[in-house]
Amino acid sequence: MSRPRHPSAPPPATRVDAIVLGASAGGVEALSRLLPTLPRDFRPALLIVIHIPRGHPSLLVNVFTPHCALPVHEAGDKQPIEPGTVYFAPPDYHLLVDRDAHGPTLALSQDAPVHFSRPAIDVLFESAADVYGARLGGVLLTGANTDGALGLQAVHRAGGVTLVQKPDTARVATMPAAALAAGPVDFVLPLEQMPAVFRAWGDGGAI
Template structure:
């Protein structure tokens, strides 16, 4: 029995936020999700707002789950990894469905990790798990605390292992988190879900 087995069946959605160093971290995590997973995974990675994203092209061949760029009003399907498109905030709405917004930047970012995490906390409450990975600003710290307040689980990449440790350290400093783990243990946790 692995140490995360007690989480099996508890989580419906995983929300992940990353910035600098995030592609490398996601490359270690997302391919570990089994094809049989019924999780919904929503990802905000800070990307340039003025260029098309290549994230679906990068991750589709590596992942066993379906990988898609989020489209406004699309129903959220289990067993799918959704990436935020450039220059839009990604949120989840009643349905559940995708909601995209061109509202103001949050933490100098659009998409913003906090915006995704806060909407996921509102909709999924205790059935959401938030993960903050490598990055160079404070985006994700407030959103992760919204997940904690809603009864969800909060996971942060070990700062000493992150390519850029500012985002993980800010998430830890903001309040309580359930796990601070290296990437291989985050992958193990995700596989157990």
Template structure:
């Protein structure tokens, strides 16, 4: 799937408690010309509609959408997982929604997103795990790295809830440990193929 590509074709981001602060710094700083799809899974209350698109739509240069089942994964777009559905990357590439049981007490689960995206994109994937209060995402980040993708973790000192990035750091040595202000510049550089 990756033949000849110089940079990642997709970016997957996961987080929970405290991650909105990092997203608020990072997503508006991503350039309009970023030729990659960005897929975001956050732990959300199941019984309430998500406000993430409303929060970010007018702050970002990229298009912002709530993910729909079977929707093509298009570059230049940020897709947010809807509440109470697992969000997966499928062949195509496209997005898929699932009502399989929660993982780490969470649906959507970050592990589900990261592992499915790694299967489709392999080395053309960058994954970033943000602040959160449980271990969701650590195993998925390990799969991304094993499949040749780039694994990034928010620096625990900058996380409102450091348990999630700390769980990843206990499991793997990520390619990058980042403060929020470093995230968008690095993602842009990775896409341009300037760093690895």
């Protein structure tokens, strides 16, 4: 029997191996409230796309490392994905998930922008859904365009678990609202309620 997909009736918790997160305008502030809540023994990898203007260096690793118990890195091409590690997409590269003989890896691409963005959230979510299937959590936060809506549905179709920031709590509601319009999601929550879901995904316990 398939699990319920309506936000008012969230599914049982499930352990995931990775969580993909996407955000645009207001995303740094949102992640500053989420990532520091994760404990050192948190097991899923976290793969993150924040829209950054092309041609500008990313300071995300420097911003988040002092405040996170988990190691924080800028993603590298063909880099193995380690549990309990945060990876940020570098500027002007799409971040994808691939697989080699040893397991999931990161891949970088300079293919054309998607939704005027490179990195694009859809690209990460769709490639991660292909590799992780039902062992993936997808999270879409504040933002000013529709990037991520189709990618979140790819996570849904692959059997993964999906979470969207409640639009009226987002700094910019366009992105989460577009995700809700695109199809069903498992959770629609304000930021302060998300850490409990993340921890449940990490240990497979009740939410």
